[in-house]
Amino acid sequence: MAGTYGDSTRSVKAVESVPFPGGPVAPPPILAAAYHIPSDEDDSLDSYGRRSNPTWRQLESALAQLEGAASALTFGSGMAAITSVLRTVAEPGRKVVVPADGYYQVRAYANEFLAPRGVTVVEARCAEMCDAASDTGRGDVVLAESPSNPRLDVVDLHRLAMTCRARGSLLVVDNTTATPLGQQPLSLGADLVVASATKALAGHHDVLAGYVAGSQPEMMERLERERLLTGPILGAFEAWLVLRSLGSLGLRFDRQCQNAAAVAFMLRSHPAVRSVRYPGLPEDPSHSVASTQMHRFGGVVAIELASAAAVHELVSKSALLVAATSFGGIHSSVDRRARWGDSVPDGFARLSLGIEDTEDLLSDIEQALGAD
Numbered sequence: 001m002a003g004t005y006g007d008s009t010r011s012v013k014a015v016e017s018v019p020f021p022g023g024p025v026a027p028p029p030i031l032a033a034a035y036h037i038p039s040d041e042d043d044s045l046d047s048y049g050r051r052s053n054p055t056w057r058q059l060e061s062a063l064a065q066l067e068g069a070a071s072a073l074t075f076g077s078g079m080a081a082i083t084s085v086l087r088t089v090a091e092p093g094r095k096v097v098v099p100a101d102g103y104y105q106v107r108a109y110a111n112e113f114l115a116p117r118g119v120t121v122v123e124a125r126c127a128e129m130c131d132a133a134s135d136t137g138r139g140d141v142v143l144a145e146s147p148s149n150p151r152l153d154v155v156d157l158h159r160l161a162m163t164c165r166a167r168g169s170l171l172v173v174d175n176t177t178a179t180p181l182g183q184q185p186l187s188l189g190a191d192l193v194v195a196s197a198t199k200a201l202a203g204h205h206d207v208l209a210g211y212v213a214g215s216q217p218e219m220m221e222r223l224e225r226e227r228l229l230t231g232p233i234l235g236a237f238e239a240w241l242v243l244r245s246l247g248s249l250g251l252r253f254d255r256q257c258q259n260a261a262a263v264a265f266m267l268r269s270h271p272a273v274r275s276v277r278y279p280g281l282p283e284d285p286s287h288s289v290a291s292t293q294m295h296r297f298g299g300v301v302a303i304e305l306a307s308a309a310a311v312h313e314l315v316s317k318s319a320l321l322v323a324a325t326s327f328g329g330i331h332s333s334v335d336r337r338a339r340w341g342d343s344v345p346d347g348f349a350r351l352s353l354g355i356e357d358t359e360d361l362l363s364d365i366e367q368a369l370g371a372d
């Protein structure tokens with residue numbers, strides 16, 4: 001039955017408590033650093049908060065369900081999840097392929113911390129990911145991001161997974177931009193999913209979190225062991241905030257996707273906009289691959305205006321867009337990416353559409369871009 005539910009139903013069901021008479025419907029946070037140890041010293045019970053927590057477990061089971069994974073592990077941020085995976089799987093003398101045009105701090109970590117320890121770091125753009133993967137072998141790791149942040153290029157994940165499988169390399173997919181309601185990389189053949197839950201999953205611009213999802217028990221056990229020993233854990237209260245948010249993910253994400261599509265369609269014919277990228281636009285270079293692997297095209301739109309000043313003007317004239325460097329939250333936001341060193345034009349802006357009414361966003365953005 002559960003397999004036939006829609007995404008909003010699955011989001012709601014994933015965050016229910018185990019029912020007992022008089023018990024709470026929604027799971028309360030369990031804040032614990034230390035747990036009572038019974039006299040038989042049973043090892044399967046919770047003992048210490050760096051090792052396990054019931055609120056994590058509930059969140060992890062919800063995330064695993066949404067990703068179609070056997071299990072998931074939560075971390076204190078997306079970067080904590082990604083770097084834990086890289087530390088665990090990238091071995092000296094082996095190769096790690098990272099996105100050249102994806103989230104910039106991932107390649108910074110690979111270059112600053114993995115390369116000096118003898119890992120060969122290869123940067124490949126989305127369009128070159130499959131070529132780079134065909135040059136890998138057993139023990140190598142390919143980390144792909146699709147759609148890429150910030151340009152929204154799409155990687156053919158099934159093709160990439162087949163290439164990695166043929167070469168014996170491990171495929172890790174960053175699913176932050178798409179979310180599990182947008183695509184399920186494990187079903188396309190990825191070995192592991194990593195993601196920042198800070199964005200659309202938590203969705204309220206108020207908490208950082210990350211996770212890893214996978215279906216290979218040995219790999220997941222190694223990652224859990226690594227997390228126990230290095231400690232990049234998610235606080236129990238933060239885990240509860242993400243869990244609470246997941247219940248409304250289906251509803252929020254549908255509105256965000258609807259708003260993003262409406263804004264992308266409006267902006268593609270706007271004279272102040274040089275270009276628009278959104279995988280849901282039929283003429284977008286990513287559209288054909290995106291249509292085969294994505295269930296929804298997401299809440300982020302990339303645009304190019306004439307200059308940095310034009311982006312600042314858009315923000316100052318808009319009553320709804322906030323200037324902020326995150327995405328996926330309930331508030332619509334704008335981020336001028338050249339500010340952070342992404343190799344994009346000065347007037348390139350990533351728009352993240354929130355859950356405001358579509359008509360309000362369209363008229364606000366249109367007047368903010370209009371001639372004064």
Ligand SMILES: *Cc1c(COP(=O)(O)O)cnc(C)c1O
Pocket residue numbers: 077078079080103145149174176177195196197198199208209210
């Ligand atoms: C934000 C982001 C991250 C990092 O996540 P944090 O929660 O900020 O650590 C990683 N990958 C992508 C694609 C992101 O957008």
